[in-house]
Amino acid sequence: MSMLQRSVSSVVPLFLAAVLSTACGEGSVPEDKPRPGDFRPTEVPAKAELAQAPGFADQSGGGVFVSAAGSLVRLRLDGSLGALAPHPGNTVAAGRVEAVFRLGPHSALVKAENGLFLAESGWVIAPPWRTTLAEGSIIGTAQSADGAVWLAHTSGLYRLQEGTLAALKAGGGPLTGITSLAAAPTAEGSPGVWFLREGRLYVAVATGATTYQVREANAPLEEGEGVESLAGLGPGVGSPGELWLLTNQGLLRRSRDGWRRVELDERPSRILGAGRFLWAKAGGSLLLHDAETNTWGRAADLDTGDFDFLAVDESGCAWVRLGGRAVAVSRAPVPRVLGLYQGMQVVEDGLVVRAVMPPGTAPTQVFFQVDGKDVPTTGPEFSLGGLEADGTHRAYSFAGLSAGRHVVAVVARFEDGTEAKRTVPFDYQPLSTEPLSWAADIRPIYESRCKQCHETGPARALNTYELWKANAALITASVRDQRMPADGPMDPQLITRIQRWAASGARP
Structure with a gap:
């Protein structure tokens, strides 16, 4: 049974603490010239006609999208329709849906003709703060590493946290004119939200509970080069995350080692990032970058003549429209992980973690890895901790791990010798002995x-x-x-x- 909560919200101004310029250093920017290897993509068609509108892809499979008829639909891992209904506590119906945006690991923000709604656990929910953004349009959303969700709106930039929608203001005025938004760490490694405003790049970082410092970031652009859009990649082991810029001349990547220019055979026209993966549409090619292995791949035999991105998720899956049909495209039939999501903070010593196999050919072997160490499992219920005698899932113990960032992966091996791997970084903070009441x-x-x-x-x-x-x-x-x-x-x-x-x- 779903538990629902809607607390009273208000708009609280988050004042601009300072405006600084970050110098990018002298000398040339290091260049990467990848040569993507071809891969034959796995395609899972959606069992619904989807509109050419932004959607939300859930990292455990499926997602929430806009149908060709303008209604809201929830898709499962195999492309079939899942349950989605208005919550009985709503006082207004959503009406025709225009776009869907990411709000959290398993929830989406819905832009409809009657305002903003949330899609979560099979419900469409009218939040109390929706009237604040009744006028205008959502440009994009991003969730920073501190758990805050950022909403770029035609009326300004807002932070949603603790049920409160708060406006970030500069000099007493709203931050309007934002065209792109992404969450990525700052140069100091702090959680940050980056945005493109009037063609210039900025980053906001928290300096207090309700104050943010906004810095104008001076990216290493060539003469005549301008930034068109942003994408953020999440943290991994040894990496706090990355920022990617799509410019009118190519790609710029900002990691913990600083800026690098990425030179592809063709200039990308659009990029989307989630987890540790970046998708790029470049000419007639659809490219996939894996930040963990620092490799590029090209989807072979994929007709991208009539193409549009809908959404991407942390497993390396992209929902796209190809020739009018909606398809989930991935490098391989990647298993999905339930009970653990990308960047999750784990405090319990034991946690039930399961793997779900994608539709299609069944693998010949499935096993987990914890920090690279193999943990065998058996099907059809693939559980990291195994099964109890009554068939229920047993929790896996993390008690032997030290505090910090770790990785759980599930690997599926197929008869033809190929492998599909889903890697989920998480933070482990062991249970404190401090008593709570x-x-x-x-x-x-x-x-x-x-x-x-x-x-x-x-x-x-x-x-x-x-x-x-x-x-x-x-x-x-x-x-x-x-x-x-x-x-x-x-x-x-x-x-x-x-x-x-x-x-x-x-x-x-």
Whole structure:
């Protein structure tokens, strides 16, 4: 059963702390000249006609898209239709849908004729802050490493966190004129949101709870070169993430080692990034870059004459339109991981992690890897921790891992000798022995983020300690997976606090 929460939100200004220019250093920018190797892509057709509009691709498979008729549809891993219905607590219907944007690991922001809505766990939800952005249009969204979701709107730049929509302002005025948005670390490694405004590149980084410093970033552009769009790649082991710029002359990549120019055979016309993968449409080719292996591939025998990107996800899958039909394209039939998502913070010693095989040819062997060490598994229920005697999934113990960033991967081997691998970096922060209580640590979270829906709203009641203790496993899974609260992301520290409270005995 889905738990829904919609807290009262307001617009709180986030004042501009300073405007600085970052020099890019003298001398030439190092160049990469990759030669992509051809691969025969795996295609999974959508069992619905999709419009040429932005969509949301879920890293566990499928996603939320706009149908050719202008309705909202949810697709599964095999391209079939999943359940999606208006939440009974809504006071307004969405109407005709125009576009869908990423909001979190498993949730999407829906732009419809009657305003903004959220698509989550099979529900279409009207959030309380939607009236703030009733006029104008969404340009794009991005989620920074601190858990905040950023919304570029025709009226300005907004941060959505803790159920509150806050406007970032410069000199008392809104940051309008943004054409592209991406989340990537700053030069110091701090979480940042980068945006293109009036043809100039800026980055905003937090200096306090409600203040941000906005810097104009001076990218190493050639004479006459201008930036057209941005893409951000998430963190991996040894990398805090990357920023990519698409210019009128090519590609620029900014990693922890600084700027590099990437020279492809043809200039890309569009780029999209998710997780550690970057997709690029260049001339008649569709290219895929894997940042973990620093390799490029070209989708062979793919007619891109009538082509458009819809969405990409962290597994290296792109949802595209080819000749009027919607298709999920990937390098190989990549397994999907459930119970663990890209960049997730894990505090429990044990976690149930499962792998789901994609449609098509069944692999001859499937196994997990934890930091490169093989962990065997058997099907058809591929579970990292194995199965209990009654067939339920057993949690895998992370107790032997040190605090920090680690990687879980699932590898599928096929009869023809090929492999498909899904790699999921995560942060492990072992359970603290500090005792937490419902009264002092959890009730304040309930009052600020849960009460409106779980006391007087349509969702199940959670207004007492006894109800929280009885539903601790469900609550923990919902906030950990960022499926709840439904009105926007919860601060990672509060998510951790709920997990620690539940894992340490759910004290009153």
